[in-house]
Ligand SMILES: CSCCC(=O)C(=O)O
């Protein structure tokens with residue numbers, strides 16, 4: 001089954017709940033592609049020898065790789081990190097995450113500033129473009145093991161919203177406007 005994504009409700013309940021709207025409003029993958037979010041489904045078993053992953057890394061220049069276990073036992077400053085992950089932010093570079101075990105939610109803002117929740121599970125590799133507002137939370141399963149990829153020396157700096165004057169944000173909005181072919185008054 002492909003990755004699932006949906007528009008979120010406005011409730012302030014526990015972020016680890018799904019936060020579907022009622023009735024559910026699912027978001028098709030091509031809608032995510034319009035926002036510059038890319039996605040692959042890979043085989044997470046034996047990822048060290050996976051040719052598909054190797055090809056993606058080669059094609060996109062992802063020479064840096066590390067693994068991140070998000071659970072209280074394995075992640076230092078667990079609470080604080082999770083709080084930061086769930087604070088809306090952008091980066092100057094792509095955010096590339098490959099889920100090897102467990103699951104979690106990447107929330108991204110669409111062109112109308114609505115939250116889209118993307119549910120990633122083992123085998124899902126997603127790329128968020130530089131400059132897209134996003135955040136991350138675990139789901140009620142409370143565990144994820146992620147591979148992080150990067151071009152060159154990794155920079156994980158998060159710039160919290162608002163960042164309308166950040167060059168990466170400006171460029172992102174520019175690309176988005178060109179893709180859609182009309183000005184975005186809201187920005
Ligand atoms: C740890 S995965 C996702 C959290 C995030 O957005 C980030 O690391 O910048």
Ligand SMILES: [Fe+2]
Nearest residue numbers: 089091095158
């Ligand atoms: Fe991020």
